[in-house]
Amino acid sequence: MPTEGHKGRGAISSPDNRFTSRLVEMAADVAHARAQKAPETVIRAMPAGRIISSNSSPDVPFDRSINPYQGCEHGCVYCYARPSHSYLDLSPGLDFETRIFYKPNAARRLLEAWEKPGYECKPITIGANTDPYQPAEKSLRLTRELLRLFLKHRHPVSVITKGTLICRDIDLLAELAAAGLGSVAISLPTMDMDLKRIMEPRVPSAAARLHAIEALAQAGVPTSVLVAPVIPAINDNEIEHILRSAAAAGARQAHYIFLRLPHELKGLFAEWLQTHFPARASRVSSLIRQYSGGSDYDHRFGIRQTGRGPYADMLAARFKTASRRFGMDPDTYQHLLDCNQFFRPGQRQLALDL
Numbered sequence: 001m002p003t004e005g006h007k008g009r010g011a012i013s014s015p016d017n018r019f020t021s022r023l024v025e026m027a028a029d030v031a032h033a034r035a036q037k038a039p040e041t042v043i044r045a046m047p048a049g050r051i052i053s054s055n056s057s058p059d060v061p062f063d064r065s066i067n068p069y070q071g072c073e074h075g076c077v078y079c080y081a082r083p084s085h086s087y088l089d090l091s092p093g094l095d096f097e098t099r100i101f102y103k104p105n106a107a108r109r110l111l112e113a114w115e116k117p118g119y120e121c122k123p124i125t126i127g128a129n130t131d132p133y134q135p136a137e138k139s140l141r142l143t144r145e146l147l148r149l150f151l152k153h154r155h156p157v158s159v160i161t162k163g164t165l166i167c168r169d170i171d172l173l174a175e176l177a178a179a180g181l182g183s184v185a186i187s188l189p190t191m192d193m194d195l196k197r198i199m200e201p202r203v204p205s206a207a208a209r210l211h212a213i214e215a216l217a218q219a220g221v222p223t224s225v226l227v228a229p230v231i232p233a234i235n236d237n238e239i240e241h242i243l244r245s246a247a248a249a250g251a252r253q254a255h256y257i258f259l260r261l262p263h264e265l266k267g268l269f270a271e272w273l274q275t276h277f278p279a280r281a282s283r284v285s286s287l288i289r290q291y292s293g294g295s296d297y298d299h300r301f302g303i304r305q306t307g308r309g310p311y312a313d314m315l316a317a318r319f320k321t322a323s324r325r326f327g328m329d330p331d332t333y334q335h336l337l338d339c340n341q342f343f344r345p346g347q348r349q350l351a352l353d354l
Helices: 028-035 082-088 094-098 106-115 142-152 164-178 193-199 206-218 236-249 265-276 281-291 310-325 347-353
Strands: 042-045 064-066 099-102 124-126 157-161 182-187 223-230 253-258
Touching (some): 082 265, 094 099, 106 142, 124 142, 142 157, 164 182, 206 223, 206 236, 223 236, 236 310, 253 310, 265 281, 281 310
Parallel strands (some): 064 124, 124 157, 157 182, 182 223, 223 253
């Protein structure tokens, strides 16, 4: 088991995924040698059969989402999407942040979905699983092309990101927002640069993300801050500082999510915690079990996002009090978007022809 991190990466190792039937254990000397090298990022096309995903989770404030990418080079060790790489027979560890797949036909699949006679317009969130503004987006421009279609067809859309590349697309987002069709949430779980370097190594700095919030707000884009995840005894002491800074930058709403540890993420996080915070590991694990009802993760709807018990109640009260003190709304999760302007591909052209 490696006991050191890889430069510029969040996960410590590449554990087998939960579907692996033949387990292979890496020798300690080989693991050490590999840890000395920065793992290479490989980006590959993976055409999508469909592009809009649906969910019926009562604690998720949207039921439709688009993820132009699978895997994420940002390398956030806490990412709850890591176990999705298991379905590709890859590791949720280093593979998740070094084996990135993109959907080259995302725009075409979106138009096809909108063309279906039974399609009902509801807001769609881009970036619910993996970041739509991770480094690959700079050259691939999939997210920008999707936003262009949302604007062209007057369809409501929300974006969740940590990437400051979103500022490139302020022109589209400002037009969407002016029509009541767009909003953005910027994730900001820490203001501590040292913690950021090991917890979310390839994410822009807190200062850069605050600048993005300010730029979006000045352009008229409704913007919220998402303190996610809150990790007990790691970043929970920063809540008020983050909210004060985000409000000063122009954020209108504030929300948080507790650390979630589904499937392989439990082991990955424990490994990271023992590597970077060995003296604090038992305390962090104890608090996680407190808000998860005695287990490492309570996956039940209504509990998995905000936890339960005295610690969870205390943190919820702190967050709500601080949000209101700094003029942000902690109760309304999403900005209200207009679903009445949407028109299907070809609809207006057909009307003109007639």
